[in-house]
Amino acid sequence: MLGGVRLSASKRGREEGEKPFWISFSDLMSALMVLFLVAMSVALLAVTKKVSQEEQEDRERKEAIAHLMQQVSKVVSQKEFEGVRVIGNTIDFGPRGRFEREGQNTLSVPQRALVRQFTPKLLSELRDSDAGKHWFKRAVVEGYASQTGKYLFNLNLSLERSERVICELLRAPEAGETAMSDEDRKLIATKFFVGGASFNSLRATADDSRRIEFKLEFKTRQERRDELESPPPPVDEAALAQALDPNERCPIFSR
Numbered sequence: 001m002l003g004g005v006r007l008s009a010s011k012r013g014r015e016e017g018e019k020p021f022w023i024s025f026s027d028l029m030s031a032l033m034v035l036f037l038v039a040m041s042v043a044l045l046a047v048t049k050k051v052s053q054e055e056q057e058d059r060e061r062k063e064a065i066a067h068l069m070q071q072v073s074k075v076v077s078q079k080e081f082e083g084v085r086v087i088g089n090t091i092d093f094g095p096r097g098r099f100e101r102e103g104q105n106t107l108s109v110p111q112r113a114l115v116r117q118f119t120p121k122l123l124s125e126l127r128d129s130d131a132g133k134h135w136f137k138r139a140v141v142e143g144y145a146s147q148t149g150k151y152l153f154n155l156n157l158s159l160e161r162s163e164r165v166i167c168e169l170l171r172a173p174e175a176g177e178t179a180m181s182d183e184d185r186k187l188i189a190t191k192f193f194v195g196g197a198s199f200n201s202l203r204a205t206a207d208d209s210r211r212i213e214f215k216l217e218f219k220t221r222q223e224r225r226d227e228l229e230s231p232p233p234p235v236d237e238a239a240l241a242q243a244l245d246p247n248e249r250c251p252i253f254s255r
Contacts, residue, residue, distance in 0.1 A: 057221050061135055065089070065218055068131035075121050084118065091122070091214040099210040102148055105160035111212075112168055116180065119169055122214070123184050135218045140195040141165045142213045146206035162194040165212055167250035170243060182244070189243040190235055 069086055076084040076091070083094040096114050107115070122139075126132035143161030145154035169188045173179040180188075195215070203209045219227070242248060 054221070061131075061218075061221065061224075064129070064131035064135060068125060068129045069216075071125050071129065072122060075118070075125065081114075081118055084114075089216045089218070091118075091216075093212055097212045098207055099161065102146065102206075102210070103157065104210075105157055105164060107164055107168055115165055115168055115212075116177070119188070120180060120184050123187050126187070131218065135224065136191070137217045137219045137223070139192050140215045140217060141192060142195045142215055144209055144211050144213070146209040148206055159194060161212060163251065166192055166194060170248075171250065172246035185244050186240065189240055 069089060072091065073086045075081065076086055083096045085092045085094055093111075093114065096110065099111075100108060126136055141162045143158040143163075143165070145158045145161070147154075166188070169180065169192070170185055203211070
């Protein structure tokens with residue numbers, strides 16, 4: 001019996017030593033598949049969340065800009081601005097923004113009154129709206145010329161017409177005129193830019209082509225993100241002070 005017991009113990013020890021240490025191949029593949037599915041689920045969730053955030057930012061940006069332009073449309077619907085239109089992100093001054101003759105680079109008295117009355121109300125909307133606070137990039141004053149005459153002459157003329165609008169908005173008020181606020185003039189000096197279109201965007205007639213427009217430009221999501229991460233350099237106070245100097249003459253007058 002002792003011999004039988006010793007034989008049984010020896011056999012049992014060999015069997016236990018021969019049992020495999022690793023899990024089976026099928027179990028290993030099942031575990032890897034589960035791990036893969038978990039990793040894919042986490043990755044898809046992260047990507048979906050990022051896309052959803054971007055879509056939400058795009059939607060908020062578009063809604064803010066649309067609301068701003070609706071408010072500007074309400075401003076131009078006032079009787080004093082009859083004839084002015086909002087087309088997309090552009091303020092078209094219509095017949096009231098036309099230049100009366102070829103080669104004219106000065107604003108008429110009605111044009112001067114119009115831009116000085118309208119611009120402060122536009123700036124008020126830009127300051128008070130979400131689009132103005134977070135998304136507004138700049139306003140480009142576009143001057144247009146008809147196709148009559150030489151191209152280079154008209155190109156220069158369109159620039160002068162744009163420049164004249166900026167000069168008009170920054171100049172010191174004349175007797176009997178309402179002065180624009182310092183806040184408005186600072187915003188114009190830093191956010192309003194000259195643009196010259198010459199033959200671009202011609203209208204049906206030469207008279208309609210000789211005009212001025214304000215085009216509002218807004219930041220992209222990336223530009224807004226970059227601005228938050230790396231704020232732009234401070235405004236050059238010396239240059240700003242010179243631009244706002246009431247004795248500063250428009251370059252067109254200085255020639």
